[in-house]
Amino acid sequence: MDTKRRKFLKMAGASVLAGIGAPAIVKLSTKDAVAAGGGHGAAKASHGGGHGAEESSGVRLGMVIDMRKFYDNQGMLDKAIESCYRVHNTPKIDNPKSEIKWIWKTGYGNAFPEKSHNHRSHTVHESSFPVLCNHCDNPSCVKACPTKATFVVEKNGIVAMDFHRCIGCRFCMAACPYGARSFNWEDPRPHIDKPYNADFPTRMRGVVEKCNFCGERLALGQEPACVEACKGTGAIVFGDLNDPKSEVRKVLDSEFTIQRKPSAGTKPSVFYIV
């Protein structure tokens, strides 16, 4: 299974790099997705009572976060976060006002305010949940951006950022229903752990940033940093949501999962098993 996934990621990554191979893989996956949709897949994709079923074509990367693996191993969560921050030269600013967050820990009630209620289990109540950009299929941040500095990568569905085009208007921060975006209120470089990761750019002040699903690592055939940090545990499963044979789809097809704020209509690509 693992080798198969790696193979897929390599293909996806290579296609991102080359651009030429892309149509082939997109076409391949589209065919699969359509085939699935024609059968039993259509009903599965709908999260409501049947209205507004999610139908997208092409590769749509997403992940399942299996909290059962994290409840007894919260240290692994810290490892995943640390790995992400190191890989992306994410500054660590103590002041919560100016904090930069890509993937971070929060309470169940904060991650899922609409599903929050009294009398939840002690485990859920006391554990930290990882939250990050949901790489939505219908991202409100992308709609808001006046310069297309944040956009959906057509080849894989990642919601990406162009740090050089962003004008820093922060409309995307107001538009994101998940609070996934951070703004560089000051020069971030003094706050980055040295040495820098030379394979990923640092940011300048005045631009917005967020999780990028490790698009740059996928292009090299590597897994996202947080996924790699939890390797072998199945705590975070990553792959193409539109490919019925992908590992992530197998998990989604067999387990009950929830999304953050599905009512916002953004169609998040990050799922949780609570």
Add this chain to the structure above:
Amino acid sequence: MIEKTLKGKPAYWIWLAVLGTFIAVGAACYIRQYMFGLGLTGMSRDVSWGLYISQFTFLVGVAAGGLMLVLPYYIHNYKAFGRITILGEFLAISALVMCLMFIMADLGQPLRGLNVIFFATPYSMLFWDMCVLWGYLLLNLLCGWVILTAERKQVPPPKWIYVFVAISIPFAVSIHTVTAMLYCGLPGRHFWLSAIIAPRFLASAFAAGPSLILIACLIMRKYANFDAGKEAIQKLTTIIMYAVIINTFFFLLEFFVGYYSEVPGHIHSLEYLFFGLEHDGHVYNNLVPFMWTSVVFNFTGLGILAYMKIAKVFDYRLVGASAVLIFLALWADKGLGFVFGGFVPNPLEEVTEYIPTMNELGITLGIWATGFFLMTLFYKIAIGVEHEVEA
């Protein structure tokens, strides 16, 4: 006509000097912010828009408010507004310049501002806001200047200008509608996600704009030998009164929806603004005094206006007091509460309060002073021309 700004009484020059001082302080503060970044403001990851965007939002309304003079005069041929319609157009220009300055002050990368044009994105409401704001600014510059020039030469304005006057009317509505759409189209921000936002913005704009013109008229009546005329003033107070009533009605509807349905998302921001929001044992309430002051000013101003209508009295001091109260009430409502309240709680239901820094206040005051500076110069020209014609 610009030469009219170069001659004035000492009070005129002192006023300009005071404004100039604020502008200089604001410029210095902006240079500091430009060097360091927006970290010099009180804005945060959770309250990512602050005074700049809230002032922008309020001032778009002030600019659109000029419509309440243009519409009766040009479309309904209401002659009593003949002397002051130009004031509405010049107010719109000053307010729009402030709007654009506030936007620039708010950008993290101001030098990339033109990216909005280079990479024009029609599905972003910010793109359309830029289009209508610039459109309305240029229309007002054109109409104001051509009509004033004609007045000076004592000839009727050219016929073609009325085409642009007519276009400027839907533009005035559009600038505030599109500004409302910046907010009311965002999923996950319950306080803003309401179809009443655009109508409420327009109602409050049609009160705030004329209130400011009214205040300016009363000041100029006292210091600049310019009388707008009692009929025009009275009509303005009627317009303001109805606009305030409609705005208040719309706002109370928000209260009903929130507190009767008891849907948490509809209550949280109102709770934060008016009563203080409790979160993890701490009550967050730094906007509560402003909001209740706004309520008191709103109803007092409305009461004075209603009293004058019902008792059929007319007193310039009462007119002035009501206009000032209503302007401040609407400023606190839209220029503070609306924007800051929308960010509380944040999407993860945490609470961060916003307190502007001194540097931020310096820039904000500097931009307001720039607007008043421009408005003073424009009004000086307009009055100068009227005096010249009368002489």
